[in-house]
Amino acid sequence: MLYSESDSPLRYRINRLGGRSKQEKWILQAELFNEIHRWVKSAWKKIEGEGTDRRAAGRYYEKVRDFLKAAAEVWGDAWGNNAYMITKPVTLKAMLRVCADLAATDADPADGRVDRWREKLASWSDQAREFRNEGFYERFPAKGQVERVGRIHRDLGRMAGIPPRSRSKD
Numbered sequence: 001m002l003y004s005e006s007d008s009p010l011r012y013r014i015n016r017l018g019g020r021s022k023q024e025k026w027i028l029q030a031e032l033f034n035e036i037h038r039w040v041k042s043a044w045k046k047i048e049g050e051g052t053d054r055r056a057a058g059r060y061y062e063k064v065r066d067f068l069k070a071a072a073e074v075w076g077d078a079w080g081n082n083a084y085m086i087t088k089p090v091t092l093k094a095m096l097r098v099c100a101d102l103a104a105t106d107a108d109p110a111d112g113r114v115d116r117w118r119e120k121l122a123s124w125s126d127q128a129r130e131f132r133n134e135g136f137y138e139r140f141p142a143k144g145q146v147e148r149v150g151r152i153h154r155d156l157g158r159m160a161g162i163p164p165r166s167r168s169k170d
Contacts, residue, residue: 001061002032008061009068013087026080026087035093036064039100042165063107067099070117071124078128085131090145094152097164101157104165123159 003014014032015025040047040060050056071079078084085091102117130139140155142148157164 001058002064003029005061005065008065009072027089027092031089031093032096035096039096043100043104059110062110063103063113064096064099066110066113067095067102067117069114070121071095073114073118074121074124075128076125078131083133084128085133085136086128090148091131091152093149094156097149097153098156098160098162101162101165102160105162120162121160123161124156127159 002008002010003012003016005011010026010032012023013026014029015027016029047056047060050059075084075086078086080087102120106116106120107113137148140148140151142151154164
């Protein structure tokens with residue numbers, strides 16, 4: 001759905017196996033799947049209780065879609081700009097973790113969610129310069145991508161006042 005739905009901010013931006021599109025891709029399907037799977041795994045009891053059919057999957061798609069729409073608005077011109085790391089895998093994965101944290105406390109009501117979340121993420125707009133390609137790895141030092149994603153997740157969550165979910169709660 002994130003690849004093909006017309007309202008998805010990642011439409012045609014996911015590099016799928018065997019895909020032949022000439023359009024620039026932002027993230028590998030496997031990396032995106034791993035982040036969504038991480039969320040589902042940590043929140044499985046809640047998800048299972050709400051149902052695991054196609055409609056339930058649609059509700060989670062809507063949460064991710066709305067979060068990415070709000071994030072795109074907040075990042076402004078830096079969103080999708082090759083001079084920034086915002087739509088690169090390391091930052092997209094960190095943002096999906098923030099999405100899971102935010103959805104755990106403020107997913108409902110769905111009406112007005114993009115506006116609520118845009119307000120919540122508004123502090124990110126002042127941080128766009130920190131996500132420029134030049135010097136990015138020095139500004140976010142880490143031993144590897146796993147550690148860097150975790151660090152960016154914590155930093156973005158802290159900037160927006162979104163506490164990380166506790167794994168035992170879900």
